[in-house]
Amino acid sequence: MLRSVVTFLRLLRTAWVLVRHDALVPKEYEPFVPGPVRFVAAISRFFSIRDRDDNPGARFANALEKLGPAYIKFGQILSTRGDMFDPVFAEGLSRLKDKVPPFPLEKAEAMLVADWGEPWQNRLLSLSEPVAAASVAQVHKAVLKPTDDHPDGETIAIKILRPNIVTRMTRDMNVIELVAKMAHAAVPAIRRMQPKAFVAEARRAVMLELDLRLEAAAASEMSDIAEATGLFRVPSIHWELVDKNVMATEWIEGTAFSSPDILELPIEERRALATAVIQSFLASTFTYGIFHADMHEGNLFRGPDGDLVLLDFGILGRLGDEEIRFEIDTLYGFLQRDYYKIAQVHFDIGYVPPNHSVDEFATALRAVGEPIFGKNAEDVSMSKVLLQLLEITEMFDMPLQPQLILLQKTMMQAEGVARRLDPHFDMWEASRPIVEDAVRAELGPERYINDLLDGLDRTRKTLNRLPEATENIAKLAQAWADGDIDLSTVPSRSAEQRRVSPFRPVAYAAFGAAMALGGAWVAAQL
Secondary structure (H helix, E strand, O other): OHHHHHHHHHHHHHHHHHHHOOOOOOHHHHHHOOHHHHHHHHHHHHHOOOOOOOOHHHHHHHHHHHHOHHHHHHHHHHHOOOOOOOHHHHHHHHHHHOEOOOOOHHHHHHHHHHHHOOOHHHOEEEEEEEEEEOOOEEEEEEEEOOOOOOOOOOEEEEEEEOOOHHHHHHHHHHHHHHHHHHHHHHOHHHHHHOHHHHHHHHHHHHHHOOOHHHHHHHHHHHHHHHHHHOOOEOOOEOHHHOEOOEEEEEOOOOEEOOOHHHHHOOHHHHHHHHHHHHHHHHHHHHHHOEEEOOOOHHHEEEOOOOOEEEOOOOOEEEOOHHHHHHHHHHHHHHHHOOHHHHHHHHHHHOOOOOOOOHHHHHHHHHHHHHHHOOOOHHHOOHHHHHHHHHHHHHHOOOOOOHHHHHHHHHHHHHHHHHHHHOOOOOHHHHHHHHHHHHHHHHHOHHHHHHHHHHHHHHHHHHHHHHHHHHHHHHHHHHHHHOOOOOHHHOOOOOHHHHOOOOOHHHHHHHHHHHHHHHHHHHHHHO
């Protein structure tokens, strides 16, 4: 009860901070909201402070920085989509990508002592002031002590979590969880979007981000994919310096995508980077079922050779085989403009309730796909497309799929990054080679061989359990025949179900024996 009261008070504080920064309903957007909302906004503005920045996005960023790390992450997502929101608003939020105010070097040094058990001077030649700071951690440039391979010391990056970040993030997520519960209870129409499930999935991902040992493992996993695909790079890990609150990687000189300098590159280079962002995301997702799930500009670098470098693997997304095949079929359907195929896979996986028509859903998808097919990024209003998709999901009673939340969020981020690099970027053409390769793999013999091997593995495990199961069934039948147990006393749904045939135990035993014999035959054939 006390926790609920405290969380509610923090919710009131959240609203108050937004009001004070004129970020609840910014004055610039007041003409575009309904009358009742304008009335509330006008009253709230009496309590707002005089913010020095006239950019509504910057005011919103100020409020989010004051509120805490979970809110900053929300702002990072918004900042990548200048095509869906007001570009001025998105630009004002852009500093949240990697320019959040850092914490002092003294606290960073204390964090290193706490994790390493000794002063940093025992392991490093030097440690700089923060060179980048975000919602969860900040990065310092450091130099290792000399070795035979690096007589002058190797330059590395040291990532350090913010002090008390677990407590602060937990409090933030409690408030967001309360908002989701209130929305679920008060607005029946929003229940289809499963706000509670959405927040639960986000909370799980965010809390995993707060252990840098897990991030180091995720980076190592993604580096294997980077090497296999050749589409991106991942800095190597210095495992001897990794702990819960500290991670060390190689230092890579380059240009952050969040830097204005990236937009000064020739258009050919920017287009190549935009393509690499999309293709690296799709290839890792479709081929390996794993993807970098926080692809905002602050986590993307142009390396010294012009290659794409991915940083910050605190949030890693994963998909099962069923979700991968669904995404492949959907994207390929759009590339082929086969809207019936897209509709059918939605029905097959159960994302659209069966009481609806496949043909009608296909027509609705055509209304979304045809106007944007082949168009350049600058010619497509993604806010309108998103709104139309939301209307379609409501029309066809489609619930939000929690397992796809991270994928959809990351797709939105990656596309936003690509559009910023190249306003003429063609998302479909960039996706085509990766999607077509994935389709060939799905339809080719490799998929069926893998499915067969998986099935045989499950059969093997079942066969290992069959002798014990058959013996238990035989014991049960004998006990019943001897009168030691009376199965007629077992509760069931009807009297008809309680009239058990005396031959049923024998049938169970025979079925078990038949499965055992069949399994032995299959094993012999292998």
